[in-house]
Amino acid sequence: MATPTDQGALLLKRQLMDLQKTPVEGFSAGLIDDDDIFSWEVMIMGPPDTFYEGGFFKAHLLFPKEYPQKPPKMKFVSELWHPNIDKNGDVCISILHDPGEDKWGYERPEERWLPIHTVETIIMSVISMLADPNDESPANVDAGKDWRNDYNGAFKKKVMKCVRKSQDCL
Template structure:
């Protein structure tokens, strides 16, 4: 087993200097499983929502990327129906061991502020985002009201 010193330090850093609008809760029994409660960024259709995410860090962390999943349903081109998300820096081909958990969390916040329809998991939502932003914003806001309270 890999020494959990790095993940323990990153967790302590995040608890001492939290990222705005994000609360990290480690699993009591497993330092490699975190829950993040992310507040939807203001000025986005996700504003006012509280999104529950799960971060599963592999035992090989930081040499392998964590898996990040939305437990709260969200209307977003980069998140599928199962909560799987497409965040560039955690893709295995793009992962770097120097990437920290804080960077991953900031990337998730950035994706909520600026979806990336060019790297979509849900093509229909990406198309709506590109072609009818008003409808996209309406649908995303409705889902936020329905699921992220």
Template sequence: MAFSSAQLRLMSDLKAIRQEPPEGCSASPVNDDSLFVWSATIFGPDETPWEGGIFSLQLSFSERYPEKPPKVRFISEVFHPNVYRDGTLCMDIIQEAWSPCHNVSTILTSIQSLLTDANPSSPANPEAAEMYLNDRRTFNRIVRRCAQKSLEAPV
């Protein structure tokens, strides 16, 4: 059976993330039949309002990967300036700043750092951005609630 270049690259990404998983992140294909849909988990970074949370994501790859980035969406509820209400992520490395040198590990690591270093100047969620900038206490309280909720949701 011949594999497409996208499948070969996804197999390489899978091998890399299994051999050297990034701190606080994991990912693998949802099922053995397809390499194109992955589920991922990101642990909320320590000493942040996200701490203790276990956030689920879905990564959807196309046959054009790695030329085109995957679509990345939080399955867990997340209140963040750079996450749309439907969980879709607004992040430069999976949009205009995408490069084929990125892989699943670098994407997840970037998402994890975005949790603590939001970019409120390019908001996907204007309410969260406004709160992040002007009412960090309330923002952090909502984030803590999301982190708690992420532990209750079925994984």
């Protein structure tokens, strides 16, 4: 009988094959190490018509052994100035929060992790978040303040610096 870890590994292998066969515009994904299906590296292109456009942002998507019952963690390796990405690069987005009730009552259960999410739906949600942050609950309070109070000044300047840095790293 297959263990939950085996089931998660099979699911991730299938998703990797699907993404290799049919790439999705806006990002690319693969394994950090060919021997570890639970550790992925993702390259996200900055969404068009945002200050992030032209940037290439590297992130790691680390899946728990309990996947798909538990969500992965996502961390940007590239520097990124954004209200929902903390200063260490950790992504704070509802779909990556453990399933069930939110103890603070901020998120509805259907906004949180569901086992139907795939690498593609996670990354597409993060790309959407880049374009449209949730500034009511920022993981990076300073970026949230810049977004709200100085969008075309300090916020734009810091994001453009990250974009340039990401281009230099290619």
